Amino acid sequence: MMLSALQLPAELWLQVFSYLSWRDLLSVRGSCCHFLRLLDTSCRLWRGFCVTLRDFRRYDRQFWTSLAQRHVGSVCVRAGKRKHLKQLSTWLPALHALRLDDWRDGAAHELKLFHRLRRLSVTSCFTPLESLDFLLPVSGHLTQLSLCNVQLTCSASHLAAAIGQLTRLTSLLLHHDGSLRAPELSGVLTHLKHLTHLSWTMITYRTLSHDFFGHAHLTDELHLSELQLLNYDATVTQEVLRPLSRLRSLSIFHLYSVPGPTCHLHTWLTSLPHLESLSVDGGHPLAAYADLLPSSLVSLTLSVELQLEDLQVVSLRAPHLQQLHLEPWSSSSGLVRLLPHLFPHLTTLRIRHAHVSDEDFLSLQRLRRLRTLEVLDRSPRLPRLTSDLYRLTNHRVRVLTSSHRDPLTCPCI
Structure with a gap:
């Protein structure tokens, strides 16, 4: 005898739904009233779900009630204004993550209405930010701040003072348009005792001062473990990098694709022998620093000029x-076929396949520990190649064709 959906226990359906993606959950939700009520009253299934909102005139009371029932805690507001934050706080006052994308009104003093806000991202702000005082009401609970593609007309001293009051920050990202002269980061970092992740636009060509990251007279080490520097073309010394002894992840995005006379990575790599993750975009060819890579590396991203022999050096330096x-x-095209031999411990690989032969692409099955393969370009032959690779690896390898990004992350990294 067949049982209807109404006769099965709700707990059973919720267990089944827990294996679905958010997109599939939304499809199931629209299939019948029973599933709609079941899903909307189960907060557990929507944990981590991020809603993107635009054109607030379209949203009625039923829509807001649905979001409130799911206890949605993460929202991205597109092309929003301050009045929309007031409306949002009425229905979702417990938001813990908020992204303001294409923000239209400059400062957002209405953030004070969100007493549980932990993560804030402001991207592509149409109006210059003359002050960061609107952050002060959330300084007691904000742990992650991202300001990306913003125009800052405030002074470097005001910037340092405002951010320095966000003492609970663990992650800070500031990508500006170059209008702000980069202040000494020590003026910011000395106040952020819990900061572990920093992403910063440099746009400076000079030699960094000896206390750029930390004052020499301070004995406490910085807790930074991840550092990203955009538009980088500055000279450093080992003394400058001494406060970064705990750094485990370094990402350098060079200002120019044509390298200058000096490869600054030499100093970075010799000063940070315990790096576990390195990402390099632009600058000198890999050959200029391949033999300086630390043996502790487990993750490597390269968007540079490289040859096969350079990867052979990498395989010896980072086995x-x-x-x-x-x-x-x-x-x-000539590199992919050798990856299983050079890097047998790979669990995650990201490549392009346009100029790779079918035979070389399928040779990736020989990476016995590979679990995730991300293909960064598309072609008519990719579905067939993916199917063949699934079969050859007994579905051990998951093939992705686009990045599964956190909606609140910065789009330029």
């Missing part, structure tokens, strides 16, 4: 590499 992302400026 335990687990994650590799290759965006070589030259053709990668």
